[in-house]
Structure formats: C-alpha cells, structure tokens
Amino acid sequence: MRYALVFHAPELTPDGPQPSEEGIQEMMRLMDDYAAALNSAGVFVAWEMLAPHSETKTVTRRTGEVVIEDGPFAAAKEALAGVVVIDVPDVEAALAWAEKFPGTSYGTIEVRPAATSFVDGTWTRPGDGPTRSGDCPSHPDGSS
Amino acid sequence: MILTQDGWGTIIALIAAADGDISGAEDALSAALERAVSAWREQGPPANPEGWLYRVALNARRDVWKSAAARTATALDEEMIDRIDGSSGSGADPADHDPDALPDRRLELLAACAHPDIDPPARPVLMLSAVMGMTARQIAAAMALPAATVSARLTRAKKRIAGLGVDFGSPDRLDLESRLPDVHETIYGAFAIEWAQAAAQPREGMIGEALYLSRLVAQLCPGDGESHGLAALIHLSAARFPARRSGDGRFVPLSAQDPNRWDGPLTEAGERHLVEVHRCGHVGRFGLEAAIQLLHMAGIRTGSTDWPMLLRLHDDLGQIAPSLGGSVSRAAVLAEVNGPAAGLAALDALDADSPRPSAFQPAWALRAHLLTRLGRTEDAATARQRALDLTTDPAERAYLAGLT
Numbered sequence: 001m002r003y004a005l006v007f008h009a010p011e012l013t014p015d016g017p018q019p020s021e022e023g024i025q026e027m028m029r030l031m032d033d034y035a036a037a038l039n040s041a042g043v044f045v046a047w048e049m050l051a052p053h054s055e056t057k058t059v060t061r062r063t064g065e066v067v068i069e070d071g072p073f074a075a076a077k078e079a080l081a082g083v084v085v086i087d088v089p090d091v092e093a094a095l096a097w098a099e100k101f102p103g104t105s106y107g108t109i110e111v112r113p114a115a116t117s118f119v120d121g122t123w124t125r126p127g128d129g130p131t132r133s134g135d136c137p138s139h140p141d142g143s144s
Numbered sequence: 145m146i147l148t149q150d151g152w153g154t155i156i157a158l159i160a161a162a163d164g165d166i167s168g169a170e171d172a173l174s175a176a177l178e179r180a181v182s183a184w185r186e187q188g189p190p191a192n193p194e195g196w197l198y199r200v201a202l203n204a205r206r207d208v209w210k211s212a213a214a215r216t217a218t219a220l221d222e223e224m225i226d227r228i229d230g231s232s233g234s235g236a237d238p239a240d241h242d243p244d245a246l247p248d249r250r251l252e253l254l255a256a257c258a259h260p261d262i263d264p265p266a267r268p269v270l271m272l273s274a275v276m277g278m279t280a281r282q283i284a285a286a287m288a289l290p291a292a293t294v295s296a297r298l299t300r301a302k303k304r305i306a307g308l309g310v311d312f313g314s315p316d317r318l319d320l321e322s323r324l325p326d327v328h329e330t331i332y333g334a335f336a337i338e339w340a341q342a343a344a345q346p347r348e349g350m351i352g353e354a355l356y357l358s359r360l361v362a363q364l365c366p367g368d369g370e371s372h373g374l375a376a377l378i379h380l381s382a383a384r385f386p387a388r389r390s391g392d393g394r395f396v397p398l399s400a401q402d403p404n405r406w407d408g409p410l411t412e413a414g415e416r417h418l419v420e421v422h423r424c425g426h427v428g429r430f431g432l433e434a435a436i437q438l439l440h441m442a443g444i445r446t447g448s449t450d451w452p453m454l455l456r457l458h459d460d461l462g463q464i465a466p467s468l469g470g471s472v473s474r475a476a477v478l479a480e481v482n483g484p485a486a487g488l489a490a491l492d493a494l495d496a497d498s499p500r501p502s503a504f505q506p507a508w509a510l511r512a513h514l515l516t517r518l519g520r521t522e523d524a525a526t527a528r529q530r531a532l533d534l535t536t537d538p539a540e541r542a543y544l545a546g547l548t
Contacts, residue, residue, distance in 0.1 A: 100536045
C-alpha cells in the first residue's frame with residue numbers, strides 16, 4: 001500500500017542562518033544513500049524535493065474564473081519541502097522508513113496513507129490487494 | 145597540538161565549576177590558547193603548559209567576572225574566585241603552576257553535561273564539546289547532523305547549565321555518585337547512536353570519543369563497577385566493529401564473524417575492565433551486557449558457547465534493566481538451551497506484553513530463524529518477509545533475503 005512521506009522544514013531566508021557548503025554536501029550524500037536504500041528495497045515510487053514557496057503559483061477556480069496567484073497565502077515557519085511516495089505493506093514499515101529519512105534532523109515527516117492511487121492507468125484502493133508484485137503483508141499471528 | 149584532550153577537559157571543569165558557565169570557560173581557554181601561540185613562540189613553551197594555560201584562562205575569566213560585577217554593581221563574588229584559586233597565590237607566574245597539582249574536577253563536569261535538566265539528545269553533544277573540546281562542526285560531522293542543529297543544541301544546553309549556576313560544581317561525592325547512571329547513559333548514547341539514515345556503510349561515528357569518555361569515567365571512579373562495566377561494553381563492541389561487514393560490504397552477523405578481524409587491544413582492554421567489575425563487586429546493566437558480549441565472543445573463538453551461563457546473565461539483565469531488545473536476545477539464547485520451540489514460546493509471550501512488538505525487526509528475524517529450525521518453512525518465509533519489510537539497511541536486507 002502506498003504512503004506519502006510528507007516532509008516539512010524551515011525555509012532558508014536571506015537574513016537567517018545559512019547552512020555551510022559542507023553541510024549541504026553531507027545532507028545531499030545522506031539523501032542519496034536514502035534514495036539508493038529505497039530503490040534496492042523495491043519500495044520506491046517517487047520523490048520530489050520542492051523549490052521554495054516563493055516560486056509557487058496557486059491556481060483556483062473557486063470563484064468561477066481562473067485565478068492564478070504567486071505563492072501560498074500564508075508563509076508558515078515550516079513549509080512543505082518534499083514528498084516521498086513509497087509502497088510498503090503497512091504503517092509500521094512506512095514508519096521504519098520515515099525514521100531513517102535524513103531530513104528529520106532539521107524538519108518533520110508526516111506519514112500519510114494513500115486513500116486511493118492512480119496506478120498503471122487505473123484507480124486502486126488499499127483493499128484491492130497489493131499494489132506491488134511480490135508483496136506479502138500477512139502475519140503469522142494475524143496481527144499487524 | 146598545544147593541549148591534550150585531558151588538559152582541555154581538566155581546565156574547563158576547573159574554571160566552569162566556579163559559576164557553571166561552560167561557554168565562558170571555553171572562551172577563556174580559547175583566548176589563552178591564542179595567547180600561547182605567540183607567547184610560546186617567543187619564549188618557548190613553559191615547563192608546565194597546562195598550568196600556564198589554566199592560569200591565563202583563569203585570569204581572562206576573572207576579568208570578565210570583575211567587569212560584570214562592576215556593570216551590575218553587585219558585590220564581586222570573592223568567594224567564587226577563591227573557590228577556584230585554591231592555595232596558589234593569585235600573583236604567581238602562570239608558568240610556575242604545577243600541572244600535576246591541577247585538581248581533576250572532570251567528574252563534576254561530566255555530571256553537569258548529563259544533568260536531568262538537559263534534554264537527553266543534547267547531553268552527548270555537550271560532553272563532546274565541554275569535556276573533549278570538540279567544535280560544533282566536528283560533532284556535526286561525527287553525528288551526521290547539520291552543524292546548525294548541533295550549534296543550537298549546544299547553545300541551549302550551555303544556557304541551561306549556566307542557569308544551574310554553581311550547583312553544577314557540587315563537590316559532594318555522594319551526590320555525584322547518584323548522578324553516575326545519567327553519565328553512563330549519556331556516554332553509551334554517544335556510542336550506540338541510532339543512525340538516522342539508511343546507511344549503505346557503517347559509520348565510525350563517535351566510537352573513538354565514546355571509548356575515551358568511558359575510559360575517563362572508569363579512571364575517575366575506579367571503585368565503581370558500572371563505570372568499568374560501561375568501559376568494558378564499549379571496548380568489546382568497538383573491537384568487533386571492523387568485522388561487521390565483509391570486504392565487499394556484506395552484513396556479517398556476530399555468529400559468522402571472523403575473530404581475527406576483531407581489534408585485539410580493544411578486546412583486551414574490555415576484558416581488563418570486566419575484571420575490574422568483579423573486583424568492585426557490583427555488576428549492573430552495563431557490566432552484565434559486557435559479560436554477555438564477552439561470552440559470545442569466547443564462544444565464537446573456541447567454537448563452544450556456554451549457553452546456560454548466557455541464559456543466567458540474560459535473566460539477571462531482564463531483572464535489573466528489562467528491554468524489548470534484551471528479551472529478544474534472551475529468547476534466542478533460550479532456544480539454544482531448550483530448543484527452538486521454547487524460544488518461539490518466549491517470543492509469543494513477548495508479543496502479548498509489548499505495545500508495538502509487531503514493529504520490532506529483530507523479533508521477526510529471530511522468529512524466522514526459529515521457525516526454519518522447526519521445519520515450518522511457510523511460516524518462516526512469512527516472518528522473514530515481515531522482517532524484510534521493517535529493514536531499511538540494504539546490507540541487512542541482502543543478508544535476510546539470502547537466508548531463504
């Protein structure tokens with residue numbers, strides 16, 4: 001079943017503390033290790049790290065016409081910084097991965113199950129069966 | 145290197161004990177080190193470099209105290225300065241100071257760093273900085289944390305300690321002993337750091353630092369069994385570090401490790417500390433864990449493991465320091481003594497007691513192993529898959545997947 005690891009972190013501001021070049025390199029290396037681990041475990045679906053909210057456009061047609069604006073309306077202290085989608089049997093496995101996300105040293109990971117996913121041209125729900133081949137979510141004692 | 149790690153911690157402990165201000169003591173010692181560079185180049189190093197640095201740092205600190213007293217118009221705390229001045233005259237030449245006479249107050253500094261008012265994750269960071277003189281950058285690199293995170297933790301923790309004031313330097317031996325468990329936990333925490341990453345390679349992390357700190361506590365508290373127990377545990381664990389991965393990076397479980405790849409001197413040091421544990425006559429959690437490790441290592445080396453003795457040690461450990469990991473290890477030992485069915489029953493009992501046993505990877509890995517031994521191949525495969533689902537480390541996954 002698919003889980004989104006939704007990552008929130010403080011955004012860099014020009015007058016705020018800047019990470020060192022060394023620190024950035026180290027974090028990129030850790031993120032790279034993490035991506036490789038997701039890949040080799042066969043649970044990887046997608047990973048997007050996002051540009052700062054200043055580069056965001058908001059689109060709505062709530063009022064009946066298309067309104068495009070710059071940025072989200074309220075800048076929070078922690079902003080949405082990235083989304084990793086993984087396909088694992090249950091929330092315990094998702095948590096095991098979330099714990100290892102390198103960004104948790106400076107931000108927060110939200111572990112959110114997918115309610116329904118558009119996979120291979122069709123909508124699937126968690127109850128429809130495994131979304132990845134070779135999945136084996138059952139447990140000897142029936143617990144999870 | 146102008147100043148050894150021992151020298152750094154000794155001088156910081158002495159100066160900070162006066163008012164609990166570790167940052168102030170570090171600034172003063174840094175200033176003294178800066179002065180030493182030029183002074184020693186011109187005049188050559190003094191006979192007692194540590195005494196010289198202590199005296200110069202102390203003078204720098206006193207200037208700060210005096211100006212602070214002048215600013216706030218409160219009476220200068222002469223007593224505070226006397227407390228650290230000790231018997232030596234204040235006008236003495238720094239170079240005359242005998243370094244051997246510097247009293248060692250690092251135990252108080254260690255206890256302050258592990259103070260209950262300090263957030264547990266900040267405690268090891270504080271120790272590395274105050275006791276060992278590591279910079280925030282060095283600590284950040286060792287812990288794989290952003291340097292800004294480490295700096296923020298350090299600043300917060302040092303403020304907390306400064307807020308404790310002179311209480312941090314309590315010379316009451318009994319009080320210090322009651323705080324030793326926190327000191328031990330902090331040092332062990334620095335060693336057994338839970339890597340917050342799906343590391344492709346094991347990291348050295350802070351093994352060297354944890355070895356140093358554990359030796360230091362054992363040296364400062366030679367009559368405390370648990371201090372030696374902690375030193376034994378950290379030395380024996382560190383000794384096996386090189387053997388945990390094969391040459392091509394594959395995961396090697398303890399039972400399959402090559403004893404020739406264990407570090408000889410570290411193993412021997414661990415054994416010596418374990419002898420001290422018995423001499424002290426008090427075996428605590430760390431002493432028991434060290435004894436368990438040594439028995440496992442002896443078994444692998446000789447090809448014959450004393451499982452009944454291991455079970456007794458695990459029973460004792462479960463009594464004084466119950467933990468999920470300890471219970472799973474005990475189940476593994478029980479399976480060796482009374483057969484896999486007994487081990488499996490112990491695991492089942494564990495599942496009934498714990499809040500989240502289904503998320504504990506080692507329990508599933510052991511269950512898979514025991515079910516295989518019982519010939520229950522299908523159940524074993526299910527348990528192994530469950531263990532795999534909970535494993536993020538690629539090398540460990542490869543090892544588990546290869547067990548089918």
